[in-house]
Amino acid sequence: MLDGLVLSRTDDQQNDQPIFKLFERAFFSAVQSADCVHVDDGGLQCRDIRGGFDPVRWDQLMNQMWRLVEHAYKHPSLAHALAMSLYSWFWWEGPGSDRVNVVTGRLACDFFATSLNFNNCVDPNLPLQDFFQRNCHMRWRYLLMIASELGRYLAVVRLDMRAARDVLQSAQRYFQAMRQLPAFGPHAGKLASPHDISLNADYFPASVVNQGPIWKNAREQVPIVAFLEDNFPTIQGELLAILADEHRFSLMNQATRNAEPQFGPRDDDWLTAYLVRGAAFNELVCAHAPRTCALLRARPELADCHSGLSGSGFLRMRPGGRLKPHFGGAPRLSAHLALLVPDGEVYMSVGHETTRWVEGEVITFDDTFIHSVTHNGDKPRYVLNVWMCHPCDPTESHGAAGRTIPDYCDGPQHGVLPPDLPAR
Incomplete structure (x- = not known):
């Protein structure tokens, strides 16, 4: 006791x-x-x-x-x-x-x-x-x-x-x-530092080795990436309409945010307005972004991904904000469509790589690597975050009949999970 x-x-x-x-x-x-x-x-x-x-x-x-x-x-x-x-x-x-x-x-x-x-x-x-x-x-x-x-x-x-x-x-x-x-497994010997560790290696070790923390050819390899970039004006426009009301985004954050551990030093370093989680759309939030929700409903990577680790929403990072180093949940793949990015030192570290958002472009990354965010700019940063079922996941159809597993998934498939334990 x-x-x-x-x-x-x-x-x-x-x-x-x-x-x-x-x-x-x-x-x-x-x-x-x-x-x-x-x-x-x-x-x-x-x-x-x-x-x-x-x-x-x-x-x-x-x-x-x-x-x-x-x-x-x-x-x-x-x-x-x-x-x-x-x-x-x-x-x-x-x-x-x-x-x-x-x-x-x-x-x-x-x-x-x-x-x-x-x-x-x-x-x-x-x-x-x-x-x-x-x-x-x-x-x-x-x-x-x-x-x-x-x-x-x-x-x-x-x-x-x-x-x-x-x-x-x-x-x-x-x-x-x-x-x-x-x-x-055999991939462990190829790891050069702790920042090469990824939780997705338990499920898709070849993809982790082939792609690394930040995917370099995602526009060609992950169909939702081009879709998001092509619809950037619509999605950014709805975010701007939400922000026109001073308190609306904070209220949406209160309505959709889970009680998280201490990710940032301040409670409002990181605010969220989730549109969908686990293929279930939040109609109260979608009422403020109906065209964005309609676009996301059309994407099998989200609409047909019933993992509790999937979802999408607007994320805000305040000036001076921080997100401490952490692992995302596995198995999944993440993408950020940059909507509003201020000048200054605003960047994300993923594994051994560092990247900066560019408005209108998508960063596709494996958030099951160690990752963190630093914001030393003077205005908030906004992205549309997408957590999707991993393209290498054979248990997810992503809505496509007869979907084939991409070539970058091929390779030695010995992860750390023994075959008699469930992968999900």
Whole structure:
């Protein structure tokens, strides 16, 4: 029993949801929107905006986090839950700060490593069935994502080369250990860095190798890309009509957004207005963009894609906004039609590549690589986001009778999922 929770000492996956939910409730009660600045003593001074930030509850949340950290050092069955919670709710130094919390990041790495050992995920002789049932494949990936991104942040932003070297050396040791595990298949030996890791490799390893993080010939290879670009004036026009009403987009965001973990430092860094999810169209939102919804209904990649990971909607990124490094859900493919892109440093990192939006053009990318967004421009950036069933997915017809699998899907098809586990 801990903080009113009944926790397991032997099965750490049983502890994931109760601890995550504990932090989720506490986080959303303490932080919704806040404007924070760094002060001379290195701390944060926060100003409550729209009644969203409660500094007393924030302090309580931090104290609760440290109490659980102490327990996790003594009880490794708590390590994975703490690692995911630290990443999910404490990636930034505080509400409104765009500085990465190096202390909690390093703790998350320590706890992910502890959870790998606790579950015997480092043993190359662990049966594949056990490897996946214990979620070892995702534990390894989150450890490598956090360690590599934290090291890059220390080197590029903090210019702390000594700390960056320590973290990146640890990341490289973890990476080399992961590449030796038979569960990750023959493609693992071709990975040059943690930023080559993709969740889609579990399903379509040849396509991941052939295409990489950002697809280079998507207009020819993915039919919806040319369709979106050809209809750019219509889609942009409906977005502009929505934005003509000062509060309409924010209301659409409230109506369609899920309760997400802390993706950005501020609650309004990233706003969404989803038109469709899992082939189900939101008629209330479509009423504000009827022509865009009509266009999307005509696309089998969305209308006939019943995966809960599919969908489309308008996304807004505020000036100064950030999206922390994360993995998208697999299996799927993503596309952004750039609708309004301000001048300045506005870019997305996907795997080992970086790209910038150009109005009227589509970026097609595999969001199951590590990816993040930085917006240092002076106006909001808007895109139409599309999450579609992957073209290499043989279980999805995409509405085409007798559809053939594209050539870029061909190659050694040994992913990490053993054949006796479901792929979806």
